[in-house]
Amino acid sequence: MLSVEEYRARVLALASLPPVEECAIGSGFGRVVAEDMVAHCAVPPFDNSAMDGFAVRSADTLGGAHLTVVADLPAGTRLAPLIGAGQAARIMTGAPLPPGADAVVPVEDTDQSPGDVPLPDAVRVPPVAVGAHVRRAAEDVAVGAVVVPRGQRWTPASAAAAAAVGHARVRLHRRPTVAVLATGSELLPAGAPLGYGQIPDSNSVLLAGLVEQFGGQVVCARAVSDDLADFRQALVDAADAEVIVTSGGVSVGAFEVVRQAVEGSIEFVRVAMQPGKPQASGRIRDAAGREHTLVALPGNPVGAFVSAWVFVRPFLDACQGAFSEPPTLRIAVADGWRTPPGRAQFMPVVITPDGVRPAHRLGSGSHLIASLHAAEALAFVPADVERVAPGDVLDVHLVR
Numbered sequence: 001m002l003s004v005e006e007y008r009a010r011v012l013a014l015a016s017l018p019p020v021e022e023c024a025i026g027s028g029f030g031r032v033v034a035e036d037m038v039a040h041c042a043v044p045p046f047d048n049s050a051m052d053g054f055a056v057r058s059a060d061t062l063g064g065a066h067l068t069v070v071a072d073l074p075a076g077t078r079l080a081p082l083i084g085a086g087q088a089a090r091i092m093t094g095a096p097l098p099p100g101a102d103a104v105v106p107v108e109d110t111d112q113s114p115g116d117v118p119l120p121d122a123v124r125v126p127p128v129a130v131g132a133h134v135r136r137a138a139e140d141v142a143v144g145a146v147v148v149p150r151g152q153r154w155t156p157a158s159a160a161a162a163a164a165v166g167h168a169r170v171r172l173h174r175r176p177t178v179a180v181l182a183t184g185s186e187l188l189p190a191g192a193p194l195g196y197g198q199i200p201d202s203n204s205v206l207l208a209g210l211v212e213q214f215g216g217q218v219v220c221a222r223a224v225s226d227d228l229a230d231f232r233q234a235l236v237d238a239a240d241a242e243v244i245v246t247s248g249g250v251s252v253g254a255f256e257v258v259r260q261a262v263e264g265s266i267e268f269v270r271v272a273m274q275p276g277k278p279q280a281s282g283r284i285r286d287a288a289g290r291e292h293t294l295v296a297l298p299g300n301p302v303g304a305f306v307s308a309w310v311f312v313r314p315f316l317d318a319c320q321g322a323f324s325e326p327p328t329l330r331i332a333v334a335d336g337w338r339t340p341p342g343r344a345q346f347m348p349v350v351i352t353p354d355g356v357r358p359a360h361r362l363g364s365g366s367h368l369i370a371s372l373h374a375a376e377a378l379a380f381v382p383a384d385v386e387r388v389a390p391g392d393v394l395d396v397h398l399v400r
């Protein structure tokens with residue numbers, strides 16, 4: 001049996017990076033930045049006022065002062081009047097601090113009224129320190145600084161950062177294309193009336209959703225029977241997919257269909273984890289000679305879910321050039337449970353004020369698909385731990 005880390009390393013070794021595309025900064029959210037984005041301009045680009053008020057020379061204001069108002073400076077002004085001794089300028093938030101001035105007094109702290117009023121001839125101000133209410137040029141980011149590093153996911157906030165430092169376009173990795181095939185002759189599409197021994201296919205919708213959540217682009221997702229002709233047709237549908245994620249058939253038998261339908265090398269392994277013990281992966285070539293990476297997960301739905309988080313997520317991250325680790329917390333256990341000896345366990349849990357507890361009374365049973373959605377996280381129990389007791393502290397991976 002392989003450890004979780006050993007098998008994860010084997011799956012990661014199958015990853016390859018899709019090409020880079022140049023995109024408008026307002027698009028491609030969720031994709032991964034391919035090159036460090038460097039600031040072309042500073043943020044803020046110039047010293048400016050953080051308040052509506054009066055720009056002053058702090059040295060003039062010791063003990064309070066009555067200053068002559070020599071200019072009116074709204075945001076966007078092109079005026080840059082020199083403020084001399086005993087002078088002030090009315091200034092609005094975001095307007096450049098005029099030369100000579102080194103502080104701003106908010107209008108509320110003066111004898112003037114706020115709002116749209118005529119420019120006064122003079123203003124009474126209290127003492128104010130150098131730099132008060134001034135936003136310094138480059139105090140957020142300086143020219144040449146890396147603002148969004150490669151490997152990070154592109155978000156609306158990164159797009160705003162890009163705009164602020166002078167970029168209209170960004171280089172992003174293309175999303176890897178993924179086909180999801182849930183194998184099993186007992187499977188029917190969701191909503192179809194069930195005959196004897198048949199069940200709804202819940203894995204293809206589960207895995208397709210997770211693949212999208214992990215940044216993959218799902219090109220097809222459906223159930224496939226354990227019949228050679230059906231699997232061959234599914235591969236035709238999946239022709240555009242760089243990656244094929246399957247569920248089912250990894251314990252015995254059904255993968256013979258895959259072996260007969262394709263060329264390539266698929267490795268079947270047992271991983272010391274619960275759920276998710278049987279796994280398979282490799283590279284395959286379809287009848288038309290196209291290469292695909294295969295990541296095959298166990299059919300039991302909770303096993304498929306856990307395997308997707310533990311193997312497919314880091315694999316798809318590597319296929320996108322992403323460096324992110326899943327969010328992991330250290331949380332105490334509220335109610336204890338037994339764990340399988342010699343296998344790491346991923347327990348679906350809810351997070352309560354008292355700590356984590358299993359999301360279902362039957363624990364990590366790998367068929368408990370209808371209650372899995374209640375789980376907020378997977379609590380990781382190392383292979384050498386056989387009993388989890390209240391108060392034990394575990395690594396908890398968020399799964400929402």
Ligand SMILES: Nc1nc2c(c(=O)[nH]1)N[C@H]1C(S)=C(S)[C@@H](COP(=O)(O)OP(=O)(O)OC[C@H]3O[C@@H](n4cnc5c(N)ncnc54)[C@H](O)[C@@H]3O)O[C@H]1N2
Pocket residue numbers: 182183184186187199200201202203204223247248249250251252275276277278297298299300301303366
């Ligand atoms: N003799 C042994 N039997 C089993 C072992 C074992 O070591 N020795 N391991 C068990 C474990 S653990 C798992 S996990 C499963 C893995 O089996 P497969 O990957 O071959 O999956 P199937 O047999 O096809 O299905 C297992 C289970 O899951 C249901 N299923 C499958 N696909 C779907 C789907 N798309 N939607 C909903 N439910 C699905 C299927 O009906 C079965 O109940 O093997 C154990 N057995």
Ligand code: MOO
Pocket residue numbers: 273274275276277278298300302303304366
């Ligand atoms: O490994 Mo299976 O997924 O435990 O049920």
